[in-house]
Amino acid sequence: MKTIALLFCSNTFMTFAWYWHLKFTNVALWKVILISWCLALVEYCFAVPANRYGFEKGWNGFQLKIVQEIVTLIVFSVFAVLYLKEPLQWKYALSFLCILGAVYFAFK
Numbered sequence: 001m002k003t004i005a006l007l008f009c010s011n012t013f014m015t016f017a018w019y020w021h022l023k024f025t026n027v028a029l030w031k032v033i034l035i036s037w038c039l040a041l042v043e044y045c046f047a048v049p050a051n052r053y054g055f056e057k058g059w060n061g062f063q064l065k066i067v068q069e070i071v072t073l074i075v076f077s078v079f080a081v082l083y084l085k086e087p088l089q090w091k092y093a094l095s096f097l098c099i100l101g102a103v104y105f106a107f108k
Helices: 002-023 029-056 061-082 090-107
Strands: none
Touching: 002 029, 002 061, 029 061, 061 090
16 A cells, blocks of 8 residues: 555656646746656655565566556546646546556456
8 A cells, every 4th residue: 555655646746747837838848847857856756665665565567567557547637637627538537447457457
């Protein structure tokens, strides 16, 4: 559970690092990159321990990556709806359900 909590923190920072600037296209690209790098540094402070703890609990690299992708999709979905004000269409939700199948097969 510690791994998943840290992955949620990590992915929240990385999602902002990658997409926050879409609402601020008037900001110079070099500034956006610099701010995003700072956010990504914080992201790594959560991601690295998350993967270390997960690995120590017996998860392999493939399992860690697949769980990280699911967490990324959850975090991004919330971000896209609340911050970017984009609708969550049924086709996206269905796509995410297919990816959840990958988690099932990775751990079974």
